Amino acid sequence: MPFEAINPPQFPTPIAPYSTATKAGNTLYISGILALGEGGTVLHVGDAAAQARAVLETIKTTVEAAGGTMADIAMNHIFLKSFGDYAAFNTVYAEYFPGTKPARYCVQCELVKPDCLVEIASVAYLG
Numbered sequence: 001m002p003f004e005a006i007n008p009p010q011f012p013t014p015i016a017p018y019s020t021a022t023k024a025g026n027t028l029y030i031s032g033i034l035a036l037g038e039g040g041t042v043l044h045v046g047d048a049a050a051q052a053r054a055v056l057e058t059i060k061t062t063v064e065a066a067g068g069t070m071a072d073i074a075m076n077h078i079f080l081k082s083f084g085d086y087a088a089f090n091t092v093y094a095e096y097f098p099g100t101k102p103a104r105y106c107v108q109c110e111l112v113k114p115d116c117l118v119e120i121a122s123v124a125y126l127g
Contacts, residue, residue, distance in 0.1 A: 008065045011058070015040040015112075021062050023126070028066045030122040032079070033058045034111065042115040048085035051118045052092040060096070063124050070096055072124040078106040079119040089118060 006021035006028070014020070021030040035043040035051035044050035060070055080089060086106070102122075111119050 006062060006066045008061050010061070012036065012038040012040070020058075021066060023066050026125055026127040028063060028068060028072075028122075028124040028126055030059055030062050030124070032077070032119045032121040033062075034113065034116045034119050036113075036116075040113070042113050045115045046117075048080070048082075048117040049088040049092050051116070052089045055118050055120050056092065056096045059120060059122055063122070066124070066126060068124050068126045071099060072126055073097075073102045073122050074125050075123040076102050076104040077121040078104055079109050079111060080106060081108070081111055081117045083108050085117055 003022045003024040005019035006023055007019055011020060015036065018031050020033075021028055023029075033055045035054035037043050043054050059073070063070060063072060078089075078093075080086060111117070
């Protein structure tokens with residue numbers, strides 16, 4: 001099955017060869033999103049809550065560009081640099097998923113840029 005690339009034009013140029021998202025049938029796969037600005041600069045250095053908000057806003061814009069809403073997200077893959085940011089992350093996360101919560105997992109790991117604290121990859125069903 002062919003898929004369609006979703007790359008909202010307002011986003012900065014990706015720092016690697018990938019699409020922001022791909023849509024295959026009714027399923028939208030959103031790449032791992034970091035709090036990055038133009039040229040790959042890290043936004044909100046040292047503030048996991050602000051990075052989480054930036055990441056979730058990017059995901060929201062991406063899913064909307066594909067014709068969906070945040071309520072269509074079925075799965076989130078969450079990566080935190082430190083579990084010390086888990087509570088702050090969850091406070092922001094809950095604002096974006098007030099109703100039925102998507103499935104998710106959360107792991108602690110190093111991220112592609114040392115100042116990045118949060119990364120999320122998502123899967124949405126746009127049926």
